[in-house]
Amino acid sequence: MSIHIYNTLTHSKEPFIPGEEGKVKMYVCGPTTYNYIHLGNARPLVFFDTVRRYFSYRGYQVQYVQNFTDVDDKIIKRAEEEGTDPLALAQKYIEEFFQDAQALNVKPASVHPKVSEHIPDIVALIEQLIDKGFAYQVEGDVYFSVRSFEGYGKLSGRSLDELQAGARVEVDARKKDPLDFALWKQAKPGEPAWESPWGMGRPGWHIECSVMSLKYLGPHFDIHGGGADLVFPHHENEIAQSEAACGEPFAKYWMHNGFITVNQEKMSKSLGNFFLVREILAKFPADVVRFFLLETHYRSPLDFDDQKLLESKKALDRIKNTKGLLQEKIAFLTSVNANDDYLPEESTARKIEQCREEFIKAMDDDFNTSLALAAVFELCRVSNSFANQPDLPQKPGALGQLKRALTVLEEMVVEVLGIPLQREETARHNQDGAMVTALVELLIELRQEARAKKDWGTADGIRDRLKEIGIIIEDTPHGVRWKRAEQ
């Protein structure tokens, strides 16, 4: 079984065959940086980061390009409102982008090219399109002529005539065809502008992605991704420009994630019902948000509300509990000098490997994270059962199996899905951590004394009060376990 990918271009799942053995070249459309990113931006960000992680896990060398649109009408408008410089504004939100991305444990791409730094490349490609007869100049603007490109509409599955019939775009009499789109826009006074053969101006929206993907990945790379709303017109136009210019096929696999809805309605900038990642991270831990985004298959719509995040948090806690239990038992068996040979024929060992195989099978099948999580939970169940056996130290290969279970769990959840499995609070309060630990342990000691005297009132009182503070006490046959409650 190899990795299979649903390709928007062919409307079917196809086996992934890289252009270059052992390598994956992927380009994912990045944000227009005129504001903090919102949840809708977070989905492709997290999902394609997971794709990239999975390819690495499967032994591929991944070259991942994600652009920033830092030259754009919306940025200009916003800068005008705020009385700032458009490029400075864009730069500010690029920096903010990295903060949110980092919080969501998204790795930086191999390259993050910006439009503003590729103007000469863009101009060169536009010139090439004009030379080949695919584009034409009208005053200071340059348009791509959709009629001149035979394959126009192949990605979105629409013919030019169909598009024309339903067109809502206002007709610009200077265009040869209403669907022709701008490659270069003449600048109005005060707007950011660069020199070009057609006068001062700036690039249109679509050309940048063609230019930057071609520059960093070459004329035919493996994967091009983005949100489903980019299929038309953005990606359709990219294909037209790129293939017209190069005369050869552009990206091979086109992947598009579904939308996030709020109250079953599309979250969009124009509706104003979008949530900033920042706002959500103020209410929920970042790992829960990432987990939530991966619980649903990437091509399905995903409805957001607080209640669902809360459920995700509980589900994720289950995984964290297993990790904690495994660590605890590993420490215990290590302290009694148990042998840590791994005996793969033991029944638990076999179940662990089976979970791992299920996980890979699920991810191979068009990155089915939802099904992959089922394998993770199965591993949790298997691990919990095994680790909680009273005669664990007598089990052959017990320590080896616990260690293997932990390794597999971390591979799947931390390495591939990108969920750190850390207790956030512990990480956050490092400074006071030692003192808190000492204090909690003192209280636990006092409580144990009360319990020894069967003074349940005092014992329960301490436990309840600690819980209010955010410390959870669990009595086990081998002593007391405590942890911080998150949130």
Added chain:
RNA sequence: GGCGACGUGGCCAAGAGGCUAAGGCAGAGGACUGCAAAUCCUUUAUCCCCGGUUCGAAUCCGGGCGUCGCCUCCA
């Protein structure tokens, strides 16, 4: 108007012709516990409706109802 997607247990969500329809959350019962917590075990589905194809359909085809999206900046 043109094009497309979706409708699975109380909720979320996999599955895309054939063993008992994954998994999570919530609920119920049990084990463990001084009581809890955590954990384990058991338990909850005429797969929107109506036709059709097939030995066999949640899965394929047709029709209906419903929801959503794209065609305009959007991930």
